[in-house]
Amino acid sequence: EDQVTQSPEALRLQEGESSSLNCSYTVSGLRGLFWYRQDPGKGPEFLFTLYSAGEEKEKERLKATLTKKESFLHITAPKPEDSATYLCAVQFHRDDKIIFGKGTRLHILP
Amino acid sequence: EAGVTQFPSHSVIEKGQTVTLRCDPISGHDNLYWYRRVMGKEIKFLLHFVKESKQDESGMPNNRFLAERTGGTYSTLKVQPAELEDSGVYFCASSQRTVSTDTQYFGPGTRLTVL
Numbered sequence: 007e008d009q010v011t012q013s014p015e016a017l018r019l020q021e022g023e024s025s026s027l028n029c030s031y032t033v034s035g036l037r038g039l040f041w042y043r044q045d046p047g048k049g050p051e052f053l054f055t056l057y058s059a060g061e062e063k064e065k066e067r068l069k070a071t072l073t074k075k076e077s078f079l080h081i082t083a084p085k086p087e088d089s090a091t092y093l094c095a096v097q098f099h100r101d102d103k104i105i106f107g108k109g110t111r112l113h114i115l116p
Numbered sequence: 117e118a119g120v121t122q123f124p125s126h127s128v129i130e131k132g133q134t135v136t137l138r139c140d141p142i143s144g145h146d147n148l149y150w151y152r153r154v155m156g157k158e159i160k161f162l163l164h165f166v167k168e169s170k171q172d173e174s175g176m177p178n179n180r181f182l183a184e185r186t187g188g189t190y191s192t193l194k195v196q197p198a199e200l201e202d203s204g205v206y207f208c209a210s211s212q213r214t215v216s217t218d219t220q221y222f223g224p225g226t227r228l229t230v231l
Contacts, residue, residue, distance in 0.1 A: 049120070
């Protein structure tokens, strides 16, 4: 069965302490991998789409990378406002739905 | 440009009652999706419209759920009769596939509580 696994489930960092979130997937025929940010009580907010191994994308303190089996979301010198749940999702060539992981709850302490 | 909007933001109903959720996609987006997250679980796909046609409804839990998208604009998701296990957050997303991208943009969700 196709699966998306995110780790860690939760992460607490001090402000300025860089780290990485992981998303691994066991699917074939990957069309795209997506990262979303979700704040409490809100919908997922789009961050990045990655389509091929070796691709990287950056936005402010975030950088997403993709290999053939996993993706990393690197967060550099985070600030308290970066606290949120980060969701990874994958999409296949066979259809258009996306399959989500359970997310990583990130908490940045001031 | 307005994002995906959903109404209502919250709904509390009794078991056996009917509830209708509405989603307005981003203007011009042909693809509209419904997803659901129940407590403690990941967000899961329910169904996909392309314009007014159902492209994929493989995620619909049972025949108590009915989705429509008349005219290819907004969509409704009706639950009738509601059961306790239908409680959760229902998200709508829309996309416009191009050669280079097919990103789905999500609405704020409707939190449904069935008592």
